[in-house]
Amino acid sequence: MNFCYKKITVKVGSNVLTKSDGTLNVARISHLVDQIAFLHKHGVEVILVSSGAVAAGRSELKLQKKLDTVSSRQLCSAVGQVLLINRYADFFREHGIVCAQVLTTKDNFADRDHYLNMKNCITTLLENNVVPVVNENDTISVSELMFTDNDELSGLMASMQNSEALIILSNVEGIYDGDPSLPTSSIIEEISPKEKDWMKNVSTQKSGFGRGGMLTKSSIARKVAKGGIAVHIASGLKDHVLTDILRTDRHVKHTLFTADGRKSSNVKKWIAYSDSFAKGELVINQGARDALYSDTASSLLLIGVVMVKGIFEKGDIVKIADESGKLIGWGKAQFDSEKAQAEAGTKNQKPVVHYDYLYLIEE
Incomplete structure (x- = not known):
């Protein structure tokens, strides 16, 4: 059969x-x-x-x-x-x-x-x-x-x-x-x-x-x-x-x-179900948002981060929102909140959330 x-x-x-x-x-x-x-x-x-x-x-x-x-x-x-x-x-x-x-x-x-x-x-x-x-x-x-x-x-x-x-x-x-x-x-x-x-x-x-x-x-x-x-x-x-x-x-x-x-x-797949465990939030600009939703696989870089909310450690799950407050996804942080806050908006090329640890909500 x-x-x-x-x-x-x-x-x-x-x-x-x-x-x-x-x-x-x-x-x-x-x-x-x-x-x-x-x-x-x-x-x-x-x-x-x-x-x-x-x-x-x-x-x-x-x-x-x-x-x-x-x-x-x-x-x-x-x-x-x-x-x-x-x-x-x-x-x-x-x-x-x-x-x-x-x-x-x-x-x-x-x-x-x-x-x-x-x-x-x-x-x-x-x-x-x-x-x-x-x-x-x-x-x-x-x-x-x-x-x-x-x-x-x-x-x-x-x-x-x-x-x-x-x-x-x-x-x-x-x-x-x-x-x-x-x-x-x-x-x-x-x-x-x-x-x-x-x-x-x-x-x-x-x-x-x-x-x-x-x-x-x-x-x-x-x-x-x-x-x-x-x-x-x-x-x-x-x-x-x-x-x-x-x-x-x-x-x-x-x-x-x-x-x-x-x-x-x-x-x-694990990241996709981890939104309720988020310890903090990264607010990103329109350019970063467009890059994440483009056809090319993209990580979230610090240059696109305009604000860091909450306290989190490296490896914690963080939410990602645009400047209007709309949640667009979540992922695993590559930096703790202190470093992310200090380097937000800079050209540090190491992603704050790597594509492999990122989940985006459908537009």
């Missing part, structure tokens, strides 16, 4: 794994595992990023008093993670497959060494035919250190592991060219890296049980595709949707973000 990918990351949302009353949809989890097991046995490496723990814990608990949002998530997640991973382990065991739980927080990706440790962990599991089941560790996360939702985590995992594709399974069939509730709206089946107008029609509505929505999924999909990884957004409520997407002889109506032909390096 022919599959279009041999290594994928699959993200499944809370709205796929839970029923309307908030309890786990065991039948849907079982069917998802059946599909992953089928691919696994045909030589496809699969990393599963699974939501559902908080919803599972919430349905199990009878709270005696009202809790704040963070405490409630911590409690529900601690209980729900056990329920969720036990379900996965039982269903994978029926196929003779071992799965492993990998819990992480956003802070684990702030440091390059921690990032590489996580990468090594997932790689070792895959090399030993173990299916990683990844989720955010909500039991110790706090609001400012949380991922936007598991869409962001799945994008980071796909990039980290150099997956050929990221498949996001939601409770909708894809991205629509208008309000999904209107009969005149239809699914955009393919979005290329050069298309820019499609996002104005994306719904800003949040999902029922998850933290994210289609806007988050679209933004993550664009970033992942820019790094050279195809992204599929499809309905996880459709039977066999995962295996059908991978089969070359099937067509499933959904949205595909085609991969940019220029694959990013592993370091640039």
